[in-house]
Amino acid sequence: MWKVGILGATGYTGVVLLSILAYHPHVNVTLVTSNTYRGKKLSDLFPSLSGSFEGMLEATDDDHRGKCDAYFLCLPHGTSAEKTRELFDGNARIIDLSADFRFEDLSDYEKHYVKHGAPELQQEAVYGLPELYREQIKKAKLIGNPGCYPTSAILALYPLVKNRLAEGDVFVDSKSGVSGAGRETKLGSLFCEVAEGFRPYSVGVHRHEPEIQKEIGKFADIRVTFVPHLLPINRGILTTIYGKLVTPSTTKDLLNLYQTTYRDEPFVKVLGEGVYPDTRFTRFSNYCHLGLKTFDDGRFVVMSAIDNLVKGASGQAIQNMNLALGVDEKTALDRMALYP
Numbered sequence: 198m199w200k201v202g203i204l205g206a207t208g209y210t211g212v213v214l215l216s217i218l219a220y221h222p223h224v225n226v227t228l229v230t231s232n233t234y235r236g237k238k239l240s241d242l243f244p245s246l247s248g249s250f251e252g253m254l255e256a257t258d259d260d261h262r263g264k265c266d267a268y269f270l271c272l273p274h275g276t277s278a279e280k281t282r283e284l285f286d287g288n289a290r291i292i293d294l295s296a297d298f299r300f301e302d303l304s305d306y307e308k309h310y311v312k313h314g315a316p317e318l319q320q321e322a323v324y325g326l327p328e329l330y331r332e333q334i335k336k337a338k339l340i341g342n343p344g345c346y347p348t349s350a351i352l353a354l355y356p357l358v359k360n361r362l363a364e365g366d367v368f369v370d371s372k373s374g375v376s377g378a379g380r381e382t383k384l385g386s387l388f389c390e391v392a393e394g395f396r397p398y399s400v401g402v403h404r405h406e407p408e409i410q411k412e413i414g415k416f417a418d419i420r421v422t423f424v425p426h427l428l429p430i431n432r433g434i435l436t437t438i439y440g441k442l443v444t445p446s447t448t449k450d451l452l453n454l455y456q457t458t459y460r461d462e463p464f465v466k467v468l469g470e471g472v473y474p475d476t477r478f479t480r481f482s483n484y485c486h487l488g489l490k491t492f493d494d495g496r497f498v499v500m501s502a503i504d505n506l507v508k509g510a511s512g513q514a515i516q517n518m519n520l521a522l523g524v525d526e527k528t529a530l531d532r533m534a535l536y537p
């Protein structure tokens with residue numbers, strides 16, 4: 198059995214990791230941490246874990262180097278890099294759910310985030326999107342788990358840009374449930390600020406735009422405009438992307454290309470013609486659903502749905518851990534969405 202640690206286990210991504218890892222036959226969670234709740238039993242805070250996980254919380258600030266075979270860092274950016282520097286020994290696998298190791302270019306990261314806390318480790322990191330970087334992830338000791346919006350957008354655009362079928366401007370219009378903002382108390386996440394309303398936020402300045410741009414820009418000459426919206430639901434992301442094909446194509450032909458691209462991908466489902474993604478059908482699952490439509494003049498619309506806390510965070514992190522530890526990628530993850 199592999200020993201696994203979760204730093205920042207009291208946040209949404211930490212608790213979702215535990216709820217999935219409870220069904221993992223090859224790992225034992227031997228370390229959970231929190232500074233706020235150190236010394237407390239995690240299942241007293243989250244009774245959903247009761248009977249499955251009875252561990253006590255240790256302080257995040259303590260030194261945990263050498264204790265585990267794999268660590269998940271569910272911490273804010275900045276803090277994560279500092280902790281990674283402490284834990285990294287070239288042996289244990291570190292999967293960072295923050296943005297600290299998602300950018301190959303340090304100046305790109307520092308332009309949009311903060312001064313990097315472990316710049317010497319940046320070259321060790323692999324961007325943890327298995328559909329694009331599976332072979333690199335298998336050998337990685339440090340994995341920068343992708344952002345939730347970028348996961349939904351990159352998977353939706355990848356077949357198009359990989360085959361250079363799109364160019365110019367693409368407009369990425371995303372809607373997310375409130376859990377995307379984490380469990381920390383924030384005015385904008387309060388029930389009365391979110392319920393029965395629907396609004397865009399961080400227009401033109403959201404930090405996920407450069408993450409989408411740098412990945413998509415590796416394949417094609419595309420300019421990304423990203424607008425996130427806050428939906429009055431707990432979890433789920435629906436992304437709708439608008440753009441123009443280099444040469445017009447039928448919906449059927451483009452769907453065939455998507456189906457071929459993702460044929461061997463366990464967690465990407467390309468829906469049939471006229472069937473469009475819905476967050477209800479990806480909730481609590483590690484699946485990404487894709488749908489699309491083209492128009493005679495070359496315009497296209499691609500749509501994706503994921504659960505921000507599973508394929509957009511903890512599920513993808515476990516997929517990455519499985520790859521890096523050499524166990525079946527699907528282990529503990531191949532469960533369908535919970536519907537209704």
Ligand SMILES: NC(=O)c1ccc[n+]([C@@H]2O[C@H](COP(=O)([O-])OP(=O)(O)OC[C@H]3O[C@@H](n4cnc5c(N)ncnc54)[C@H](OP(=O)(O)O)[C@@H]3O)[C@@H](O)[C@H]2O)c1
Nearest residue numbers: 205207208209210231232233271294295377379380381510
């Ligand atoms: N929520 C999502 O959908 C999502 C998706 C993709 C990626 N992410 C990223 O994943 C990371 C975790 O997200 P989350 O939603 O789980 O956040 P969260 O619910 O706000 O939880 C944050 C965790 O970090 C700890 N923490 C906060 N500030 C800290 C500090 N200064 N030093 C040490 N520990 C600290 C908290 O522990 P205490 O108990 O000690 O307060 C808590 O366990 C973030 O970087 C986020 O951007 C989130």
